[in-house]
Amino acid sequence: MTKDTNDAVDVAAWEGDAGSTRHRILDAALDVFSREGYHATRMDDIVQRSGASKGAIYFHFPNKEKLFLGLVDQFADLLERRVKAAIKQEDAGMVRVRIAVTTCLETFSKYRRPAKILLVQAAGIGKAFEDKRNATNERFAKLIALYLDEAVALGEIPPCDVDVISSAWMGAIYALVIRWVTTNEPAPERIVNALVPALLMSVGYTAQGKPHDRPHRRAARE
């Protein structure tokens, strides 16, 4: 797990046309935005980094804001796709909850720079960005809430304020990913090992029939 952090070809993973000018721009933007933040990034930085020209950038993207939000959206989509794909393989109930959380963490750790853009750089920039971030946030919280509701319905966990809990979970996940992304510190493996059980326990899920390292079936990746 998490052997490679895609540090070279991040955007390529979810955009087809590698090598094209458009792609080079996106890659450069991702790189610079994630390092410097939105405001500290000058379009000329992206020009230099991408090797394209100012004109090329404004030919492909209407403005700086759209370019940035595009990156955020793309990554959020990817994340959602991966979570849903992973879920589909499993039966309803707490197993799904566990898989959703794990997939989230795996994806963040694999796509480190996009994660930083989504979680760190998209905050505190302005109204439009704040809204976008909250929306994205809620989007995943809702996903978690859905699976939690399922688990409650199945009687696997006692009823709880699913709305609040799912927000809290996202917050917990985000906080650790942010910390890892910026300080490199709690290794992803350690995060998963400590966090996932804690989250499950927080809703009163006692690890029934979980023989420590049960090989849960896992099919097609991505």
Add this chain to the structure above:
Amino acid sequence: MTKDTNDAVDVAAWEGDAGSTRHRILDAALDVFSREGYHATRMDDIVQRSGASKGAIYFHFPNKEKLFLGLVDQFADLLERRVKAAIKQEDAGMVRVRIAVTTCLETFSKYRRPAKILLVQAAGIGKAFEDKRNATNERFAKLIALYLDEAVALGEIPPCDVDVISSAWMGAIYALVIRWVTTNEPAPERIVNALVPALLMSVGYTAQGKPHDRPHRRAARE
């Protein structure tokens, strides 16, 4: 609890000289920064809002950044003071953990605008701010970690990765406060009721001898 959100005299609560120019500037800065964010705030906005002049602002504060970071620091200090004061009244162990978390939430909900500055506006602005936010973050995570360690030592909860858990807790708290601060949505009371038990359960603390609404002693405020 949380009857009044100090929406008028935020800074006054922790700065002595109310009415002075310096104080009026801080107040105005808090107001504008929390609404607009760091970059969208023009010094001229603060000028207008405070009734002071550009010269007065630059007489009291070296630059925009320092003014902003000053607000962040002041609020972080206040928060820490309040948590420590609340803790002092209680015996070591899980009770302290509960009180620490509750006090955090109470303080955030009471000082809504400073909270927004600390949690939302101080992110994604730039290196200096990012560091500051991480540092503040860690500062409180460490505090929680300390009390959790105590509880583990006392045998009230099983051992766990306290470092990761405390970060996760802060993240959960932050996420909900941010959501409340921006959307006004999960009422503070609901947050406390749902979140605190969940956090406690997440470290395997079974609510022993907690008769639902036990009147825990509470002395001097602030």
Add this chain to the structure above:
DNA sequence: GCTTGCAAACCGACTGGTCAGTCGGTCGGA
């Protein structure tokens, strides 16, 4: 195969607006 035409893709010097910060100056109290 070769010209011609045209548009999509790309180039980069330049502009126009925006602000953080400055600075010469005023005012009132000790």
Add this chain to the structure above:
DNA sequence: TCCGACCGACTGACCAGTCGGTTTGCAAGC
């Protein structure tokens, strides 16, 4: 008369976005 507090018009850097121009790919006509 001196100094701390305050005033506000002004400046200079910075940078997103523009625009006239060039190159490239390619299809249609001959």
